[in-house]
Amino acid sequence: MNAVETQHLGKRYRRSWALRDCTLAIPAGRVAALVGPNGAGKSTLLQLVVGLTRATSGRLALFGSLVPGSVQALPEVGFVAQGASLYPHLSVEDTMRLARSLNDRWDDAYARARLAAIDIPPGRKVGHLSGGQQSQVALTLALARRPRLLILDEPVSQLDPLARHEFMAVLMSAVAEDGISVLLSSHAVAELQRHCDYLVVLGQGRVQMAGDIDRLLAGHRVFTGPVDEADAVAEVFPVVGDRRAGRQATLLLRSDDTKAPPPGWRSQQTNVEELVLAYLRAPGASVLPGPVRHQDDERRTTA
Structure with a gap:
């Protein structure tokens, strides 16, 4: 099954297209990197996947049939925005309490164990934490919702090398333990080969390259x-x-x-x-294998 599948997806703001004719498939259980220059459409694509905005054209589905932003899809998707996007005047404890009240799947034991393991005091106000600690809190909140798909928009862009390494270590541990699918945008291209196994490259609002990293390199x-x-x-x-x-x-x-x-x-x-x-x-160059329909999907279609 594909965690994310799009067909001719597009998003237009007034007269300008932020994303055009986006057709791709990201298999479930993969750690997919979304790469491109500023203005390429990365944040727009992530917002469409999360359900924060609606497409102008095309189709987008999660795990086969879920519509982003729908009641059925919301519990399945976790999101960490750029810069953590937390309430600075709330304590970590109050932040967790708020998240618990908004999420039926909230795993309080996991959240507390994770924050204790990285020495983040529950009584400390979020605004008094370092940038790396705030990012860890945001990641913990997203993972404690127990999503099937985790979306991260430039999660480590403002972190120092040590904080970036610790953030990715927690993320990869969650992937290994829970088998979640991950789609993250990043400018840190050199680091992607260590953590990601699927790659999507956007240029000028279009998909230029998409596929398994090992196959693309080969x-x-x-x-x-x-x-x-x-x-x-x-x-x-x-x-x-x-x-x-x-x-x-x-x-x-x-x-x-x-x-x-x-x-x-x-x-x-x-x-x-x-x-x-x-x-x-080379904006005109592309490697686009397109969405792959899995055998179990074909059986359901023909049944």
Whole structure:
């Protein structure tokens, strides 16, 4: 089953489209990274998934049939907004009490154990906590709702390296223990390969690339060779990124390791950061496998 599936999804604000023709599928149980420059449509897509806004066109479904923002979908989705978005004048205890009153699935024992493990005093006002502690409180509140899908909008953008590491450690522990699906937007591209196994790249309001990270990396290679032969190589292989300096050219190509480079050229693997940057520099390039319909979904459709 897909945790998130969209078909030709679009969102327009007055005359400007924030998101256009977005078709993708994120399998359940995955940790999916949503990457793109500012203004690419990342927050708009996350708000549509959470149900904070409605689409102008297209279709969006969670776990097969749930409509974002509906009574049925709300308990299934947890959301951590950028900057934690907590009430600074409330204590941590009062914040938990408020969350408990609003959520039928609230796991109070989990929330208290999690905050105690990271030494956050219940009586401390949220506004007196560090940025890292506030982010941990926000993550704890979202996880204590016991959602099936967790949405995070730039959750670590304002954290120092240590706080960022601790935040991701808690998140990955929850994924391992509870098997929840995660969709997070982030500018920290270099770190995504350690934590995420699915990738969605947005550029200019459109999906440029979507798929399993290992498969995307396996389908691309970096060729390095003489600059005067680069054009000839580009005629044989689909080029995504092209860098030329002096006598050497470095080409990021759509190719697997079964295809040997031309004589005089060297082939090597790419990484997530290099792959993402190459596609963002080439707005016309795309790798879009599209939604995958699972066998159990097909059986239900034909039954």
